[in-house]
Amino acid sequence: MGKYNVKLMYRLQEKKHHIELIKDNFFGNDKGYGYFGKDKKQYDFVLEDGINNLYEPIRNEVLKYFKENDIEWWGDNPDYPTGHTVSSQIACLNHLMFLRQKPTEVLELINGLERVEFTKVLPVPCDTDISYIAFETISDNSYLNEPEHIRGSYCTSIDALIYAEDINNEKWIIPIEWKYTEAYGDSSKDDKSLEDYKWRKGEHGKGKERMRRYNGLITKSQQLKSLENYESSAYYFEPFYQLMRQTLWAEQMIKNKKAERIKADHYLHIHVVPKANADLLGKTYKFSNQNMEATWRNMLNEQLKYIIIDPQELMSPIKSRCPELYNYLKIRYYDK
Incomplete structure (x- = not known):
């Protein structure tokens, strides 16, 4: 059981797979049983x-990238x-x-989506050096009524962002939301529009603040x-809550491009x-009676702006x- 009230069979399978990789020395001499969580328990995975x-080839670069970009x-x-x-x-x-500073490979990756014909990728201007993929990206200014503005926490940030130009010389932002073993519940305690502040139970204060934003x-x-009533709608359950905020983020980046270093005309949400x-993917949500993709697509006006893709399929253009x-x-x- 995870934080959300669901049985995570895929997560269990992936943990077992990684335990086997640890035993096979895939991670070098690291034998697992590292500490994790508030209680600092040891876990074999x-x-x-x-x-x-x-x-291994990205280790130093990743540490440097996260430090330099705060x-x-x-x-x-x-x-x-x-x-x-x-x-x-x-x-x-x-x-x-590994692809961050490889524009040819990044271009192949996004053209492999077969949605827009891109001619070049551009450096994402929010980073301290040249990046054709930026990580944990935020806007220069806050447009979603969120108080904190830190890359990687406390505000709407994008797991990975690509900035590209199409055949008409128009610029695109391509926000990427990355899921792995996540799964989410759909009970009232998973409803982000009804959540309480810890110090004030029963008033749904946290949920009301989210809806105000x-x-x-x-x-x-x-x-x-648009909905007549947003409370307890798909927008306030994960993973749709994240997708909703990222969609708003992309729209606001385009609307406010004069005030942003990243100046885009369009977006494609991956x-x-x-x-x-x-x-x-297979869970049927109570509030929609549909699976994840169908639930989210029912909340969207333009289907072509949203692409759901398997990671192996995403990476296939750069395989060779x-x-x-x-x-x-x-x-x-990928192998199991």
Whole structure:
């Protein structure tokens, strides 16, 4: 059982797979049983040293990138990568960080989506050096009524962002949301519009604050469908809550491009989910009576702006260009 009241069969399978990889010395001399969580328990699928969780050729670059761009890490230590082997942040970095300064490969990756004909990728201007993929990206200014503005925490940030130009010389932002073993519940305690502050139970204070931030923006959104009542709607359950905020973020980036370093005319929202994660993809949500993709697509006006894709399919265009990376990903994430 996870934080959300669901049985995570895919997560269990992935943990077992990583325990076998640890035994086979895939992570070098790291034998697992690292500490994780508030109670600092040892787990066999958690590496002793989080650096071993990263594809070896990117390790130094990732540490430098997070430090120079003031990005917080997911997990117990905001200053260091987690040893949690089924972390989606780690999975995202293992797939994409190697390509960060390889514009030809990044262009092949996004043209492999077969949605827009892109002619070039552009450096994402929010980073301290040249990045054709930026991680944990936030806007220069806050447009979603959120108080904090830190890369990687406390506000709407994008797991990975690509900035590109199409055949008409128009600019696109391509926000990527990366899922791995996540799955979510749909009971009242999972409802983010009804959540209480810890110090004031029964008043749904946290939920009301969220709705104050986002409801007006949803109503004005061109992509998100307006509702008469947003409370307890799909927008306030994960993973749709994240997708809603990222859609608003992309729209606001375009609307306010004069005030942003990233100046875009269009966006394409990419949702990476392993096709084997039936806990996330196959669940029927009570509030929609549909699975994850159908539920989300019912909230959207323009279907072509949202792409859901398996990570192996996403990476297939660069398979021959980056054989060592692809082989690492295949052993770790694709082969079972």
